[in-house]
Amino acid sequence: DEAETGDHTDEVLVHLFQWNWNSIAAECAEYLGPNGYSGVQVAPPQEHVVVPESEEDDRGQVGEYPWWQDYQPVSYQLDNTRRGDADDFQNMVDTCAEHDVKIYVDAVINHMTGPGDGVGSNGTEWEQYSYPDLFGDGTASFDYDDFGPCWREIEDWNDRDEVQDCELLELADLNTADPDVRAPVIDYLAGLVNMGVSGFRVDAAKHIQEEHLEAMIDALPAVPDGYPGAGEQPDFFHEVYGDATIPYTAYTPYGDVTNFDHQANVAQSFREGQIADLGDVGTPGGLAANEATVFVDNHDIQRDGHSDGKELLTYHDGERHYLATAYLLAHDYGTPKVMSSYDFELDGGEAEGPPNHEPQDGNPAGALTADTDCDSEDWICEHRAPMVTGLVTFSNHVGAAPVTSATSAGDGRLAFDRGEVGLAAFNATGEAWEATLATNLDDGEYCDLAQGPLGADGSCAGDTVTVADGEVHAQIPADGALALATPCEGDQC
Ligand code: LAG
Ligand code: CA
Known part of the structure; x- marks a missing residue:
């Protein structure tokens, strides 16, 4: 019983955070397919900055080859990321398709890099606002005019135009009003769909004007034959922290939307042992059941929550976290997304890259992320916990x-x-x-x-x-x- 386009309430997703492509392929065959997971959110696959040692950010986080390198695109080339090469990526998509598991790409299309200059993971030289080798064939480039009209960090979060036109975390904000800027983004996403990618998480979607996003989504091809969702348009879920200025529902015409209101409520309720009212959850943030992507934590929250003073619940909290995940899988509200983490230390290790992030054999990007071993202490693999996997079966039943x-x-x-x-x-x-x-x-x-x-x-x-x-x-x-x-x-x- 395939869901209608845009309605995947019968899907169960897992975010294999920072797993390399070969390890995801193996996991689709060995575990995800056989146990009924229907999709996996994978790392941003494009060329990214390389940061040997990060400066201390406003949360006081410092790290070597931090995980967040991925969120600063330098070009849309797929070779030589920390996750592998384009061939490895294609092999992953193909292997997962054989086991009926969709690949959801984390699409970082609101921005390029932060301030400064450097050499990307695939050797591309960049300077903020200038990305001269965006495409493998060198036919297009981004330069200063393709950004703005704001060119500075967002200051007034109550001003919709500022939130969408200015810079999130000083990251060069693509001027998606310009068709010449949209075109390469469309080429990037369309290329992925043509490789068999069935869906996308749109990073920082709230910072992209709805009409711009719509135009780019509408330009994409259908998922090709041989891949899950073949013949249909790719699925989307948009990363939006809804608020009074830009509500979650601004993005529901274009796909599902991440429900951070529900996340906070579920995490806090389970943490405090106050779950009696979680049978009828209503429509938190205004999102209907078939519009919401739901989760107990995500890669940002599990790191930032403590510094933000939030009542969060992550694998660091043990059993109660798994119980909350089981609840989301059992309930009919939203499409559940299970977080699957690598181990990191609270109060110091938040920015640290994934296992094996130190450069090796002269690889300047920081080495290819280690193959995942769920039996080692480096990888948590929440999605393999018996209660969680059992509730995936329940959800499918x-x-x-x-x-x-x-x-x-x-x-x-x-x-x-x-x-x-x-x-x-x-x-x-x-x-x-x-x-x-x-x-x-x-x-x-x-x-x-x-x-x-x-x-x-x-x-x-x-x-x-x-x-x-x-x-x-x-x-x-x-x-x-x-x-x-x-x-x-x-x-x-
Ligand atoms: C997201 N969703 O909207 C991602 O889920 C989140 O992980 C991304 O931030 C963010 N948006 C941008 O894509 C991550 C880190 C940031 C990091 C950023 C860019 O949480 O800490 O910023 O990726 O790599 C870093 C520094 C900042 C600095 C910025 C630009 O931490 O202090 O301003 O780089 O140099
Ligand atoms: Ca923007």
Whole structure:
């Protein structure tokens, strides 16, 4: 049951943050495809700046070959990024397609580099506002006139024009009003679609005028044959921190939109053990269920949240974080995106690049990011946690069946059905929950998917749970969940 264009409420995405292309290809074959993840957000694939040692930024963060090199494009060439070459990228897209996993490219198209000059990861010389070798064939270039009309950092965040025309973090802001500037951006994105990329996360979308983004999106080709979503326009989700000046809904005509209001509410509720009201979430930030991309944390929040004084929840917080992720997967609101991190130290390591970021064998870009090993301490691989993967199965089983019959038992405990095909319960307390829950599930024996996904032979990862006379009796562990489902069929799916 393929979703309609623009409506991927039945999709489950994972952000494999800073994974190299070969490791993502392997993960699609080994884990993502077999376990029902439908898409993966990959790193910005274009040539980027190289920063051996960053200056201290306003959050006091300093790092060697920081992860954020990727977010300063120098050209749109795909060779010699920290993730690999264009060939590796194509192989990744092809391998993931064979396992029915979409590639979502992180499209950094609002800006180029910050101040200064240097040599990009593929050897291209740049100076801020001058990117003379943007294309491999050298037929076009960006120079000073292609930026502005503002040419300085955003100061007044209540002024829509300033937010969209001035510079985010002093990054040279592309003048996307100019068709000659749009053209190379379109070529870049279209080239990726033609390689089999099925979707995009638009970085800093709020800083790009809606009409400009629309024009660029409308110019793209359909996803080619042989790739997930073939024959359809690529999917988009836009990175927008909605506020009174520029609301989330400004971008809903052009794709899904990241819901940071929901993120903050879910993270804080789980952190504080106040989840009783999370059955009916309404439309946070004005985003309807089929318009929102939802997540517990992302690569920015897991680093900045502490300095911003936010109540965040990341892998550093242990079980409760996984429980919140499980909740997003179980609920019908939004398209869930699971964060998958590399390990970093809080209070000092926030800007540090990914494993193996030191230059090696004379590679000036900082070495190719190490192959991911989920069994090592360097990589967290939240998406492989049994509860998370089991809830991906749950999400795929229940399809579009709505949340019904939400109940709570004190502030920290919540249960709901997904129509007649699923029951999920969450215990955000430090004590086991001896639960008796009414459910619309048929009587019978169910695997508890909160203990992990089904085996290849359909066996349960953990306990079997009985539904009898429309009731379940179960012990739900501290910071644990219960998830029972039967594959969805018919018009709720
Ligand atoms: C995003 N979404 O809108 C990304 O999710 C976020 O990770 C990006 O910031 C940002 N927008 C720009 O694409 C990251 C780092 C910044 C870094 C920036 C550019 O969080 O810290 O800025 O990427 O590499 C760095 C310095 C700044 C400096 C800037 C320009 O930290 O102090 O002003 O470079 O030199
Ligand atoms: Ca802009």
